[in-house]
Amino acid sequence: xxxxxxNPAFGTYALCSAILGLKMMLSAVYSGTRRQVHxxxxxxxxxxxxxxxxxxSAALEGPEVAHALRIExxxxxxxxxxxxxxxxxVLSGASAFGAAVYCWTFTIARIAHTICYMxxxxxxxxxxxxxxxxxxxxxxxxxxxxxx
Numbered sequence: 001x002x003x004x005x006x007n008p009a010f011g012t013y014a015l016c017s018a019i020l021g022l023k024m025m026l027s028a029v030y031s032g033t034r035r036q037v038h039x040x041x042x043x044x045x046x047x048x049x050x051x052x053x054x055x056x057s058a059a060l061e062g063p064e065v066a067h068a069l070r071i072e073x074x075x076x077x078x079x080x081x082x083x084x085x086x087x088x089x090v091l092s093g094a095s096a097f098g099a100a101v102y103c104w105t106f107t108i109a110r111i112a113h114t115i116c117y118m119x120x121x122x123x124x125x126x127x128x129x130x131x132x133x134x135x136x137x138x139x140x141x142x143x144x145x146x147x148x
Contacts, residue, residue: 009099013090016103020079023111027075030118031068040065071117074129075110082106082136089139092146106135 004010034040040062041047061069086106090099109132116125 008096009094012099016107034064034068038064102135
């Protein structure tokens with residue numbers, strides 16, 4: 001473990017992973033606040049405990065909650081892949097510079113993607129998604145060519 005702590009590439013990966021983990025947690029909080037603000041509950045027990053007196057559960061998520069949940073689903077489709085690929089990339093001997101470029105590009109792109117998603121900013125949401133995807137793809141290519 002001491003050798004990993006001394007590895008600047010791993011340090012960058014660890015910091016970016018921590019930021020992304022926090023970002024995912026905050027996305028869940030955002031979904032919860034949308035549910036609370038718009039009194040939109042699927043589960044009857046949630047409507048009973050957290051809703052106002054007249055609040056009932058619905059068969060479908062309200063539009064604001066569904067939008068927030070799509071942010072979470074997008075994170076779940078992309079960030080765990082980064083966790084795995086980034087770790088393999090770093091453990092495969094990535095340079096500090098390479099790790100910084102790929103990890104920070106992905107991290108900043110995912111934060112920008114969420115901000116754009118929350119505010120309906122296209123085409124910037126697609127651009128930030130693409131930047132993050134390219135960073136992950138770059139690490140994948142580096143891993144493959146490092147082992148071929």
